Amino acid sequence: GESVGLHLPTLSVQEGDNSIINCAYSNSASDYFIWYKQESGKGPQFIIDIRSNMDKRQGQRVTVLLNKTVKHLSLQIAATQPGDSAVYFCAENMADLYSGAGSYQLTFGKGTKLSVIP
Amino acid sequence: DAGVIQSPRHEVTEMGQEVTLRCKPISGHNSLFWYRQTMMRGLELLIYFNNNVPIDDSGMPEDRFSAKMPNASFSTLKIQPSEPRDSAVYFCASSLKSSNQPQHFGDGTRLSIL
Numbered sequence: 001g002e003s004v005g006l007h008l009p010t011l012s013v014q015e016g017d018n019s020i021i022n023c024a025y026s027n028s029a030s031d032y033f034i035w036y037k038q039e040s041g042k043g044p045q046f047i048i049d050i051r052s053n054m055d056k057r058q059g060q061r062v063t064v065l066l067n068k069t070v071k072h073l074s075l076q077i078a079a080t081q082p083g084d085s086a087v088y089f090c091a092e093n094m095a096d097l098y099s100g101a102g103s104y105q106l107t108f109g110k111g112t113k114l115s116v117i118p
Numbered sequence: 119d120a121g122v123i124q125s126p127r128h129e130v131t132e133m134g135q136e137v138t139l140r141c142k143p144i145s146g147h148n149s150l151f152w153y154r155q156t157m158m159r160g161l162e163l164l165i166y167f168n169n170n171v172p173i174d175d176s177g178m179p180e181d182r183f184s185a186k187m188p189n190a191s192f193s194t195l196k197i198q199p200s201e202p203r204d205s206a207v208y209f210c211a212s213s214l215k216s217s218n219q220p221q222h223f224g225d226g227t228r229l230s231i232l
Binding site (some may be wrong): 002006031032033034036041042043044045046093105106108109110111 | 122151160162163166174203209211220221222223224225226
């Protein structure tokens with residue numbers, strides 16, 4: 001079946017530099033995407049989301065870019081800090097076609113581990 | 119505001135024993151999801167509920183696994199009998215029942231079956 005995958009399993013970045021984490025998705029019908037951050041011993045934490053009618057969305061120090069032509073999603077973190085060290089997951093929305101109630105499932109990628117070098 | 123609350127945080131038991139994991143979703147959320155996370159398989163959706171009704175349990179590994187949601191503020195995931203291969207971190211997440219809404223996760227239950 002279709003799935004979400006990540007280009008880079010690990011990423012090391014110098015503190016203060018910008019980080020870019022990439023994600024490829026294969027379900028062309030997906031219309032909603034989310035980035036999560038997971039720290040050791042904790043659950044995935046919502047960072048930012050984007051709908052398919054947008055190609056860019058900004059949050060606090062984070063930007064998500066969506067390229068539907070090549071089915072690519074990226075997360076940019078500005079001025080990376082030690083507290084940003086974590087595993088980052090992208091997830092795509094698979095609409096629930098059976099319930100008809102607008103509920104949805106998420107398909108997660110395998111994750112990228114970001115290590116920030118002080 | 120309280121997030122998704124899971125208990126216990128850690129569970130160690132011998133194979134063959136019954137295991138019950140608990141979840142309290144965020145108040146007002148009407149969709150609830152159970153996931154399992156392992157190094158080999160990543161995050162896998164086991165089952166999800168809308169308005170306390172199970173919608174899709176195709177991710178449940180086998181009949182040893184069962185989940186219930188007796189009311190809007192409580193859900194359980196039960197494994198009976200447990201096996202060593204069930205060892206994983208189990209997450210519960212909740213969201214508003216509408217499209218394009220993020221799921222919010224608890225901190226999980228780390229389950230070890232000896």
